Amino acid sequence: MIKGLYEAHLPVRNLKRSIEFYTSLELELAYETPKLAFFWIVKGKSWVGLWETDKVETPYHPSLRHIAFHVDIGAIRNAKVWLADRGIEGRTAFGFSPEEQPVILPNRPYAHAAVYFHDPDGNSLEFIAPLDFKVEEEFDMMSLAQWDQKHV
Structure with a gap:
């Protein structure tokens, strides 16, 4: 039934800075709103969502x-x-x-x-x-x- 990981989500403080970072990893921007961006890991198969929030806290597990x-x-x-x-x-x-x-x-x-x-x-x-x-x-x-x- 399960074929692999489709998506994962991460909190970010500054979406614009994070878009630049993940673009530098050569991931393709798939979708963007003012507070959310999705990047393809494998186009059409898996992606990572970045959610801008002020609740990014460290340390964390x-x-x-x-x-x-x-x-x-x-x-x-x-x-x-x-x-x-x-x-x-x-x-x-x-x-x-x-x-x-x-x-x-x-x-x-x-x-x-x-x-x-x-x-x-x-x-x-x-x-x-x-x-x-x-x-x-x-x-x-x-x-x-x-x-x-x-x-x-």
Whole structure:
């Protein structure tokens, strides 16, 4: 029945600034009102809604305001440079500094590589790339560089 995630919503303080930010991530603006904007993640299949409000509070639990964008492994290898070119800094996640990322997540059934960053309102964003590696047993998270030394 369920085919995937269609939409997610995030609160933002300044819609114009957020539209500029999400446009810099190369997402296409699908719909806009004075207090709401939707961006296609995959046109016609999934989008993110940004709602301007003065009730954007931090700290918060990241599960409440987090979006992971699916990318391929080639994009994840270049993600830090790609983000830096747009003036976006990475953030520490799971004890790994931005310099140590991408990080390998031992999610079952397959491992994933991920890079973490924030939008202008502190919403948690992630680029995540599934790896062609079935997780048979638990292993510690590691950087992609460490992973490559063991698996390439």
